[in-house]
Amino acid sequence: MGDLVETEQLIKKTARDIFFQKGRLKATTQEIADEAGVNRALIHYYFRSREQLLQVVFEEAVAETRQKIAAIFESDLPFKKKISQYLDVFIDRNFRYPYMQNFIITEINQNPDKEDDYLNKKRENLCRTIFPQLNEEIKKGNMAPVKPEHFIANLMSMCSYPLVAKPILQRMFALDDDGYKTFLQERKQVIYKTLFNEAPPKE
Template sequence: MKDKTSEVLILKAAKTVFIKKGMDGARMQEIADEAGINKALLHYYYRSKQQLFEAVFFNAFSLLAPQINYILNDDSSVEEKIIKFTENYISFVSQHPYLPNFVIQEINRNPDFASKFKGNSNLPNLEKFKIQVSDEVKKGLIKPINAEQLFINIISLCVFPFVGSPLIKTIGIIDDERFTQIIDERKTHVADFIINSIKI
């Protein structure tokens, strides 16, 4: 029988190694060493690195999705939602920087990966956000914009620096310390940029 404590320990160790090495660079032996267990026991819980990575990913997703859902469906204004979304999303991905690349790699490698999200009750629901954007446009509070396009703009500006970090560091000649500062600054810069683009 699998022990829940051991499984939590393995997931924590795997997250640590994946953050340091990424999906391709991580080795099962490293994860076993980090967890303080032997490789055979690790394979008893997770047969492959892919299976373990997916477990780490969906564990992280289960923490992020409710936060995003709450923001999208609370009673705050569109502007307040943008501010809270960028702050929460960038803060979370800063702690789980392997997530964006993993999703992109998996979708490119396995188009059916997205189907694993179906039926997830925590999957962000955009319906209220779409209605709210439409209402604020009609009231003249924000410029005419499609809610889906607005959401894609927000997500894109939040995600790209993590996905494109090697390119950004090379082109900008930025070291890791400065890059971390830039990511932290984007918690407010992205929100300001988006809000100014839709303000009347």
């Protein structure tokens, strides 16, 4: 049935949901095809191999987040305001695709040497952009002194881990899905307060 160009998009969307929403990181091409309701050979027709499909889906998902984050830190907002916005964007984004963080980690752990340009550039830039801003903020006396590496590590840890380890924390705190969603929303405030030792400004 001539689905126009839709089949390719359908496969991508299905794969993205299977991988990054449902967390079925080991899903076979057959499972993806079944869930998309298409013949398995079409996956190879459009993407050559399972790995290339994964690559495409992943890069597209990353690109979307990347530019949002970059825009924040390249703006001329006050530093603390940038962190607030980062928390908003990052947590909301990764709540939609809870297993993406997990995927990144697993993949990089599996091929630590593989040059993932998209990710590396993102991270290098992030550091180059943030480190000076952070040191400036400390010099101004707006926050306690801290090595930039540790500040970033703290920030990323407190954002990412509760997303990566959702099943662990959710069970540990006996929260249902709605409860965990609320918990993640609260974290925006909590992380800000933990990093700066002061409540975030009201909107």
